[in-house]
Amino acid sequence: MFKRPNSEEFPAYTRNYIKMIPEGDIVEILTEQLDTTYNLLSQVTEDQAGYRYEEGKWTLSEVLGHLTDTERIMAYRILRIGRGDQNPLMGFDENEFVRKASFYVRPMAELLEDYQNVRRATISLLKGLPQNSLKYRSNANGFDVSVETVAYMIAGHERHHLKMIKEKYL
Template sequence: MVSRPEPGEYNPYYAPYIDLIPQGDLVTILERQAEETKILLKGLSERQADFRYGKGKWSIKEVLGHITDTERIMAYRLLVIARGDMVDLPGFDENEYVRQGGFDKIPFSKLLDNFLAVRAATLSLVNMMDSSVWTREGVANGSKVSARALVSIIAGHELHHRKIIMQRYIGSGGFPQW
């Protein structure tokens, strides 16, 4: 069982994400999240997926693209640290990644398939790791982080944005109904 990290295993910036994760096995949580996100998003139309709840806010397509890009980056960091590579891993500009991602030009079904493929790859990586690597630490974006903290960040980040989608997009008065 992979459990949540201790506060000293990650930059405090990530605490709000990690605090969202329920207690339990992180692998099981990641598996369940993929299904929950699929159920939430699979029925959205292109028009709904293009919805923005405010000026300058990302569309649902862009939010999903951001979730997927972030998971890819965190999973790469996880791989590097789990393999004992002591290289300092760079940060990334999430807004620039969304700007360059072109997510609004991609059919929503492909974006959802992409998210599910990335999550499957993350789960494959996590399931192949020996229990001895979970507390192994490295440096990402100038801060110390453990392998299990990265898994927690992946889960918490996805949950954070799923809640935003439910509250500010789907739950808003301006959300297209068809």
């Protein structure tokens, strides 16, 4: 059973993300988020998808693409750590990823389908992990983290961006 990590189990920069997620079954939380995020963003028009709330900020479609890319990377970390791999995992530059991805030219419906596929794959991965692997730890982006921690980071990262979407974009 997954358990929300305590503050000694995750990097300080993710503290606010993890604090946004209540104690509970992270697979259920991620499944609920899938529905919530899809329902919210499936109503977005192409004009809204191209909106930037401030010069230099990402468009709404870029935010969704960022969520999907970040989850792909985090799920890869879960796979590696969950299989006992002790090789350090590198970080990534999210701004560079967004710049190179051209999310703004893809229809919102396509970006949403991609998001759904990635989230379903993450959920499937987490469901298939042996119970003892949830506490496995390794170095990711210079920080010692567990499988559980990374799963909660995915949920918290999305919750953070959904809050921003509601406040700044919609």
